[in-house]
Amino acid sequence: MPGVYQCDVCEHYYNSAERKPLCLPCGHDFCRDCLSKLRLYKNCPTCDTKFTCDVDSLPVIYSLIPKNGEQYFSYESQKPSSSNEGFRRHNEPPPSYENSWKDDYVPPRSNESSCHEHKFVREFWCSSCHYKICKKCLIGKHSSCKTMLVEDVINDFKLGSPVTEAVNVLKQKLDVDLAKTEAALTRNRDSLATVVEFLSVVENVRGLLKSEITSLQQHRKVLTSLSNDVRLLTGVPYNLRNAAIDQHRQVLEWSTTHQIETVNRNQEQLGQPQLKKIAELCSFAKSFKMPQPEHDAGWFGGWGSYFYGRGG
Numbered sequence: 001m002p003g004v005y006q007c008d009v010c011e012h013y014y015n016s017a018e019r020k021p022l023c024l025p026c027g028h029d030f031c032r033d034c035l036s037k038l039r040l041y042k043n044c045p046t047c048d049t050k051f052t053c054d055v056d057s058l059p060v061i062y063s064l065i066p067k068n069g070e071q072y073f074s075y076e077s078q079k080p081s082s083s084n085e086g087f088r089r090h091n092e093p094p095p096s097y098e099n100s101w102k103d104d105y106v107p108p109r110s111n112e113s114s115c116h117e118h119k120f121v122r123e124f125w126c127s128s129c130h131y132k133i134c135k136k137c138l139i140g141k142h143s144s145c146k147t148m149l150v151e152d153v154i155n156d157f158k159l160g161s162p163v164t165e166a167v168n169v170l171k172q173k174l175d176v177d178l179a180k181t182e183a184a185l186t187r188n189r190d191s192l193a194t195v196v197e198f199l200s201v202v203e204n205v206r207g208l209l210k211s212e213i214t215s216l217q218q219h220r221k222v223l224t225s226l227s228n229d230v231r232l233l234t235g236v237p238y239n240l241r242n243a244a245i246d247q248h249r250q251v252l253e254w255s256t257t258h259q260i261e262t263v264n265r266n267q268e269q270l271g272q273p274q275l276k277k278i279a280e281l282c283s284f285a286k287s288f289k290m291p292q293p294e295h296d297a298g299w300f301g302g303w304g305s306y307f308y309g310r311g312g
Contacts, residue, residue: 007030015066127146212262
């Protein structure tokens with residue numbers, strides 16, 4: 001386990017360069033390099049307390065920086081008075097704890113938090129609940145959670161977890177699939193817009209043809225009426241018959257002129273560009289295929305009733 005003059009995360013000794021000891025608001029200290037890497041989590045690695053301040057604004061604990069390349073192993077918060085005391089093994093408990101241990105109780109060091117419920121060192125990480133637990137929590141309420149040693153979590157963070165690599169590969173694959181799906185949706189939207197435009201042109205032509213048919217039916221009625229009147233004029237005096245014929249001729253000329261004007265007006269509305277567009281859309285309609293499952297091959301047949309089954 002790291003000593004007082006070591007970072008709990010990377011276990012490197014503090015220095016005055018990139019591994020300056022920084023103090024979090026909760027009182028725990030870590031090197032600047034590790035806190036910079038963990039800045040996205042904004043939680044103390046020891047007690048899981050949230051902090052919102054920037055890493056560069058945290059105070060530096062200069063008393064924990066070894067002087068002249070010295071490396072300390074003491075648990076004391078002050079610099080050791082002698083070299084023998086200073087190089088005491090870092091995993092040796094302080095004298096104040098020697099007679100206080102009971103069963104397998106391991107007291108926490110000054111910079112290490114203990115479980116508030118069981119008073120044991122929190123040496124396990126619960127991936128399900130996202131905080132550290134002790135070994136009694138492990139066999140208690142966290143028995144069904146996914147847990148691992150804090151040390152293993154730190155090693156995975158430093159070396160790169162296989163799970164993280166698998167997630168990155170899967171993310172790249174999903175990004176490719178998403179790009180393909182978006183491209184297919186764009187093509188389908190363009191095709192749908194063309195179909196809607198085609199239907200609009202068809203409805204326009206259909207309305208013009210209806211107008212032509214109505215005008216021709218009216219002209220036919222006029223001609224039928226004139227024909228009947230001519231048959232009735234047999235035996236009528238010459239001057240009266242000529243007057244009636246002149247009157248019917250005027251009606252026929254008016255009807256014919258009106259019919260010609262209607263046809264010309266419809267042709268102007270339709271125009272060459274519109275006729276060309278209709279030809280292009282008809283060609284598209286013949287070659288267009290809507291993407292459908294293989295068992296549903298009769299998609300276009302459903303439109304037959306629209307184009308050919310509707311009455312004029």
